[in-house]
Amino acid sequence: MKALRAPLRARDPATAPDRGFGARLMTPLLLGAVLNPLNSTMIATGLVAIGRDFGTGPSGTAWLLSSLYLTSAVGQPVMGRLADSLGPRRVFLAGLAVVCAGGLLGTFAPAFAWLIAARVLLGLGTSAAYPAAMAMLRAESLRTGRPAPRPVMGRLSLAALxxxxxxxxxxxxxxxxxxxxxxxxxxxxxxxLALAVALPWLPHDRRRPAAAGTAPASTAPDGTGPDGGDTGPVRPRQGPVRPQQPSGGPSATTPPRGALLRTYLRHGLTYLAIYCALYGYAQWLEEARGCTSVQAGLVMLPMSLAAAACSLLGARTKGLRAPLTTAAALLAAGSGILVTATGGTPLAALLIASALFGIPQGLASTGNQAAVYAQAPPDRVGSAAGLQRTAQYTSAMAATGLLALCFGQQASDAGLHRLAAVTGALSLLLIALTATDRALRARTRT
Incomplete structure (x- = not known):
């Protein structure tokens, strides 16, 4: 009997890889997580065609960008707060239903104004997935007694990025x-597809305890607590108890509020530079360089590949300050190429510039996500994740304004140079902010 029990005792939940964070939980979360970032960028190579059909230029089609970003900037923290209070599963499913409605409206839109309405619906619906996913991961962390494993966080970041x-x-x-x-x-x-796997697989939301000092009213005989958390044996609680956390997870001592605010600022400035390059580069390739929409997409493919590869690399990096500083430096290098680009610039240089803007996406996305998870109060992870996305999409709206100022009615070499000068200045500011942030020096991930 002792020989049979030994293996059972050896299977410590804290050391079992991804125990509790398996495919049934992660598959719907990953499918939902792709929707908002996908809608934020795939329209970039369709703007010229849309403008041609409806007789509007870059200053008009910019409304298709800003409408989704404005809705997302407001919707992400609201959805995160609802996920924290009402339950992440409910919010996640409701968001997917709104996405379906927005997709149908845009598909059959008879006028440009209907497209803007469709983008608003898409922004609202897709805003639910990421903060709800972060809240579910936190609930699973409470149930298993350990934070979400680093590879799990990396997969969520990779899906979005x-x-x-x-x-x-x-x-x-x-x-x-x-x-x-x-x-x-x-x-x-x-x-x-996300609804089809979310309905049977995502854990049902549980009622929260009525009072902080008593056992949860919804605790089941098997120890399942609120939000799907496993409270273990039912016993009186004499104070708030947090599961053991490795370095880099939400710690027993919550970092100062200023650390989280600096993370939002850093994330927002990074994506201001990235979105300026993303949309400005795509339009310049089509209108000034003469590329088709497919050719423009292929030129920007190194950005996609580099971002995906570096998001995985960022998930395996122990520190935060070094990858974030590297990301800012590479943004400056990419800006240096674009500030001198013309219609005759060799294709190789254009592909290198694309990659130089892709690498920072991967490093900054995973690095800032890890910082938010570490710095946010444990019961406000969904709200904090939503505010992180608010910082990102506020910057996206600012980027659309910069595009209108730099390009006017048509993308040109001079307009691209002005835009690249702005992204270069932002990159230098990011280097200074990241290098001087003491919270990043003190925190590492396991």
Missing amino acids: GSAALGPTLGGLLTATTGWRGIFAVNVPLAL
Whole structure:
């Protein structure tokens, strides 16, 4: 009997890889997580076709970008707060239903104003997935008594980042094969697929305890507590208890609020530079360089591949300050190429510039996500994740304004140079902010 019990005792939940964070939980979360970043970028290579059909230029089609970003900037923290209070599963499923409605409206939109309305619906619906996913991971962390494993966080970041990076290429293919309406229509099967796996697989939301000092009223005989958390043996609680955390997870001592605010600022400035390059580069390739939507998407493919590869690399990096500083430096290098680019610039240089803007996406996305998870109060992870995305999409809206100022009615070499000068200045500011942030020096990930 002792020989039979020994292996059971050896299977410590804290050391079992991804125990509690398996495919049934992660598959729907990953499918949902791709929707918002995908919609934020795949329209980049469809803007020229949309503008041509509706008789508007870059200053008009910029509303298709800013409408989704404004909705997302407001919707992400709201959805995160709802996920923390009402339950992440409910919010996640409701968001997918709204995505279906937005995709259908955009597919059959008879006028430009209807496209803007569709983008608003898509922004609202897709805003639910990421903060709800972070809240579910935190609930699973409470149930298992340990934070989400680093590879799990890395996969969530990769899903969001990879879909954002692949968006321009996918948008170009859809525009060339089905027309720009395919950019909206693709949301319907993606959301339905996510619903099909979320309904049977995601854990049901549980009621929260009525009072902090008593056992949860919804505790089941098997020890299942609120939000799907496993409270273990039912016993009186004499104070708030937090599961043991490795370095880099939410710690017993919550970092100062200023550390989290600096993470939001750093994330926002990084993505201001990235979105300026993403949308400005795509439009310049088509209008000044003379590329088709497919060719423009292919030129930007190194950005996608580099972002995906470096998100995995960032998930395995122990420190935070070094990869984030490297990301800022590479943004400066990419800006240096674009500030001198013309219609005759060799293709190799354009591909290198694309990669130089892709690598920072991977490093900054995983690095800042890890910082938010470490610095946020444990019961507000969903809200904090939503505010991180608010910082990102506020910067995206600012980027659309910069595009209108730099390009006007048509993308040109001079406009690209002005835009690259702005991204270069932002990169230098990021280097200074990251290098002087003491919270990043003190925190590492296991």
